[in-house]
Amino acid sequence: MPLSRARPIDDLYAAVAEYELVLVPDAPLASALNRRLDRPHLGTFATTPRRLAAGRREQAEDRLAFLELIEQTELSWKQASYIVGNILQCWEYQGSSRAILEYDGYADAATETAVEHISSLDTTSRRLSRYQIDDDCDLAVVGIEQFTPLERSILPDEFDMFSPLTEEEFDPAPFHVFDSTAGIIDAVVEAITADTAEDVAVVLNGGSEYSALVESALEAEDIPFYGGPGFIDDPDHRTFLQLLRAAHNGSDTRVRSMRPLLSRLGLSIDIEHDEKRLHELDAPAAAWVSEFSDDIHEHTFGSALDEYEGQTGVELPDFREELSRLGIAHDSVTDAGVDRLAFYLQTYEVPVDRENEGVLLADASAAAFVDRPVVFYLGLDDSWTQTPPRRPWIEMDDQYQRNIRQFQLLLQNGVQQYYLVQDTRGGDPITPCLYFEDLLEEDIDRFSDFAHTVHNRTFQDLGNGFEKHALDVEPEWIDAISQSSMNSYVNSPRDYFFSKIVQSPDKDYFKEGNLFHDFAEFYVNHPDAVDDGTIDEVVDVMLDEVRPFLRSVDADVHRTEYRLGLETIVQYLDENEPAADDLPIDGGSSSWGNFFAEYFDRTIDSSLTERWFSDDDLGIKGKIDLIHRPHRLLDYKSGSKKRASQVVKGAAMDPPSDKPNFQAILYLAYLRTLNPDEQLEFRFFHFLETLDDAVTGTLDFEDTLTTIPYHPTEFTPYVRSEAMFERLLDDGSNACQKTLSKASYADYAAVFEDHDLPDTRDSDELIDSAFGAALEARLKDAVGDYKYVEKGCKQILREFSRLRSRRFFVDDLDAFEEFVDECLVEVNRRRAGEERFPIDGPGGEPNYRYVDNRDLLLEDD
Numbered sequence: 001m002p003l004s005r006a007r008p009i010d011d012l013y014a015a016v017a018e019y020e021l022v023l024v025p026d027a028p029l030a031s032a033l034n035r036r037l038d039r040p041h042l043g044t045f046a047t048t049p050r051r052l053a054a055g056r057r058e059q060a061e062d063r064l065a066f067l068e069l070i071e072q073t074e075l076s077w078k079q080a081s082y083i084v085g086n087i088l089q090c091w092e093y094q095g096s097s098r099a100i101l102e103y104d105g106y107a108d109a110a111t112e113t114a115v116e117h118i119s120s121l122d123t124t125s126r127r128l129s130r131y132q133i134d135d136d137c138d139l140a141v142v143g144i145e146q147f148t149p150l151e152r153s154i155l156p157d158e159f160d161m162f163s164p165l166t167e168e169e170f171d172p173a174p175f176h177v178f179d180s181t182a183g184i185i186d187a188v189v190e191a192i193t194a195d196t197a198e199d200v201a202v203v204l205n206g207g208s209e210y211s212a213l214v215e216s217a218l219e220a221e222d223i224p225f226y227g228g229p230g231f232i233d234d235p236d237h238r239t240f241l242q243l244l245r246a247a248h249n250g251s252d253t254r255v256r257s258m259r260p261l262l263s264r265l266g267l268s269i270d271i272e273h274d275e276k277r278l279h280e281l282d283a284p285a286a287a288w289v290s291e292f293s294d295d296i297h298e299h300t301f302g303s304a305l306d307e308y309e310g311q312t313g314v315e316l317p318d319f320r321e322e323l324s325r326l327g328i329a330h331d332s333v334t335d336a337g338v339d340r341l342a343f344y345l346q347t348y349e350v351p352v353d354r355e356n357e358g359v360l361l362a363d364a365s366a367a368a369f370v371d372r373p374v375v376f377y378l379g380l381d382d383s384w385t386q387t388p389p390r391r392p393w394i395e396m397d398d399q400y401q402r403n404i405r406q407f408q409l410l411l412q413n414g415v416q417q418y419y420l421v422q423d424t425r426g427g428d429p430i431t432p433c434l435y436f437e438d439l440l441e442e443d444i445d446r447f448s449d450f451a452h453t454v455h456n457r458t459f460q461d462l463g464n465g466f467e468k469h470a471l472d473v474e475p476e477w478i479d480a481i482s483q484s485s486m487n488s489y490v491n492s493p494r495d496y497f498f499s500k501i502v503q504s505p506d507k508d509y510f511k512e513g514n515l516f517h518d519f520a521e522f523y524v525n526h527p528d529a530v531d532d533g534t535i536d537e538v539v540d541v542m543l544d545e546v547r548p549f550l551r552s553v554d555a556d557v558h559r560t561e562y563r564l565g566l567e568t569i570v571q572y573l574d575e576n577e578p579a580a581d582d583l584p585i586d587g588g589s590s591s592w593g594n595f596f597a598e599y600f601d602r603t604i605d606s607s608l609t610e611r612w613f614s615d616d617d618l619g620i621k622g623k624i625d626l627i628h629r630p631h632r633l634l635d636y637k638s639g640s641k642k643r644a645s646q647v648v649k650g651a652a653m654d655p656p657s658d659k660p661n662f663q664a665i666l667y668l669a670y671l672r673t674l675n676p677d678e679q680l681e682f683r684f685f686h687f688l689e690t691l692d693d694a695v696t697g698t699l700d701f702e703d704t705l706t707t708i709p710y711h712p713t714e715f716t717p718y719v720r721s722e723a724m725f726e727r728l729l730d731d732g733s734n735a736c737q738k739t740l741s742k743a744s745y746a747d748y749a750a751v752f753e754d755h756d757l758p759d760t761r762d763s764d765e766l767i768d769s770a771f772g773a774a775l776e777a778r779l780k781d782a783v784g785d786y787k788y789v790e791k792g793c794k795q796i797l798r799e800f801s802r803l804r805s806r807r808f809f810v811d812d813l814d815a816f817e818e819f820v821d822e823c824l825v826e827v828n829r830r831r832a833g834e835e836r837f838p839i840d841g842p843g844g845e846p847n848y849r850y851v852d853n854r855d856l857l858l859e860d861d
Helices: 009-016 027-035 049-054 061-072 077-094 109-120 124-130 181-190 209-220 235-247 255-264 284-294 301-312 317-326 335-347 396-410 435-440 483-491 493-501 508-525 532-549 552-575 595-599 644-650 663-674 691-696 715-720 722-731 734-741 745-754 763-768 770-783 787-806 810-831
Strands: 004-006 021-023 139-142 160-162 165-169 175-178 200-204 359-363 374-378 416-422 452-455 458-461 465-467 609-615 620-629 632-637 680-686 705-711
Touching: 004 396, 009 027, 009 139, 009 160, 021 049, 049 124, 061 077, 061 109, 061 317, 077 109, 077 124, 077 335, 165 396, 175 181, 181 209, 181 374, 181 416, 200 209, 209 359, 235 284, 235 301, 235 317, 235 335, 284 301, 301 317, 396 435, 483 493, 483 663, 483 810, 493 810, 508 532, 508 552, 508 595, 508 609, 508 620, 508 632, 532 552, 532 595, 552 691, 609 663, 620 663, 632 663, 644 705, 644 787, 663 680, 663 705, 663 810, 715 722, 715 745, 715 787, 722 734, 722 745, 734 787, 745 770, 763 770, 763 787, 770 787
Parallel strands: 021 139, 139 160, 175 416, 175 452, 200 359, 200 374, 374 416, 632 680
Antiparallel strands: 004 165, 609 620, 620 632, 680 705
16 A cells, blocks of 8 residues: 555644544644644643543553552562553553453463552553543544554544545655764754754654764754653763663773763773773772772662762752662662663653753654654664564554554654665665555665665755865875785775774783783893793783783783793793894884883893884885894794794785785885895794693794795796705605606706796696696606606695795785885875775775774775
């Protein structure tokens, strides 16, 4: 069925204006009709059945009934809430408070007790059950299909009915599709001023993210609003409840989980501390919360509220009154008690006094009418679909029809309607409200299936759409890039961009790694200052520094790990003493100093450790942990060991690896400028890799090292050389040695003269290539058509692949330097605003395991 056009409220008023009494299904429609009343009228004109029967505004009878049950019975809070909901709901649909006892699945002793208490309360349902409109009343009923059976029970035998829907069809305005929730909120707020607030309504799902965001945005712009935040939405009410919860979380609570609470309390802690335990943080801002948490079991709810009011300087009389009404003001603050309080506040709407001025925030599930000329609808996704309760006293089809009629009416409020939606979230399509498919009789999977307009920029006004504003700022040109930035940029340029503007918290492994690095540098400079006693002291210091990150139960494990790691570093440096004082690297040492040099009051003056370099000609920069030899750089690693083939694969450029790792190739490219035409090495020292062996005293340093050689020649001349032929002859596999022993170097070299060696590290590609076929043919001609020759040729080609996969050659470093130049051009072009930093890198979709700012990457935009 198509959408039916709603009757304008002015037309509806004209139709019912002469009646003595007008009943409508919801209060906003009644208020709209009453505002249009243009003649003297004695008593009530337009109202809802409940307001008519109660003689007052409707009260939250479910809350009143709940408070009665927890005070007068032994029912648990959740049990009382469940029973209250069932009784009132059944009463609404069956017309009697005792009707629920006719259903076997619900007729138990607890329910019967609850029925007796609730039936005696002065609730709106009780008044409605006893009310009857006089037969001689000149009555008009609007939208009787939306009335429940209990509401219909007050109607006389004769009355006139009016439908809020006409027989005309309604075509919704085009949807405005945004790429983010923030874009929608910005669009709404920029379209409203304090002067126009009275003309605007915003309809949304009250439980969605839009609710809190639009309230905050309006508040920030000093635009008045009402209808949105409830009792629990009051920032101080919510913060106090969060404080009670946090106080029971234990000593392992991290700063990140407490940040909203700390912010509301006016306590500031730098984001670098996010991963640390609050109770171990030496910061004044954490002291009060820690002390409050330590003493929580000595507090009652009332005294805890006193503490909160004293700390924040606010008074919360309404919250204190609610604690008294619940009878828990003098109860101890237990974990279970906090759960009960949270359950109550999340389940029941506590009445709050508010001024009805400004923008009207309307919940999509609450009513069908919003009497404002301009109405924004936010979201309109499947969360707007109301699922009828599955209870035996509810006719599901009837309730569904009520919901879909309400949805039709809701969409047509105001003179101007604006439907603001997202088409995707996190790359996945957002499903529109399911009522659309039934109403439009079409298959609709996403909002882009509707007529729509896409918006990606700032909303300027309701008529003109969006504009992009340019900033008159001269971008800073980047001359060099580090290996970590290269890794991030190649994986995802946009993640790289955000990493430059968004501060990240410290991590335990960063802290540990830095301390290990500082100790290694300290030991190279002052080996005489370190003995077993010093290592014990260093371990204690490291534990103190990292303690805010660690659970108390993990301290002993880390103590053992730290000691063995330090001892492994000392032993390796003793057995492999650095010797490269004559290598000129002029960038200077680490700019932030050395922790242990400061701790032991020593200076760092070695030209071998923590050396910075920056080469604008190559476009690269970095920090070298240790210049171990003139031809070898060493990097300390506390993480898991990677094989040489993994490191080389991580430096791939065409296409890039899904785990980019350009450290070795970047540092070797720089070292090549200092040692041209020499064989070089980049060595990773994984000093925690052999902890088990270190415990048993069987440490083999070869198990801790990953060495990446660089050969000052291109790969093809390297494997074509006579030296390689001799190496394969002496050290190759059996079939390889046997084959080459019966051939000559001339036979071997001739293949390279006639055929190009493929540029691949894949052994199967080499074997299946024209080069592979030529090698086999040539050696069979020289040796004979034997099986071992065929096998030997495959072994030769597999050795080529192994060599290419475990080291770098001139062509690799040359290609890398060109790749860096291309990346820098892209980076600087994007920094200048000529194009956006894309999410996908040169290799396509990023590897999200290595993305640091996942929440900031808006896909499909």
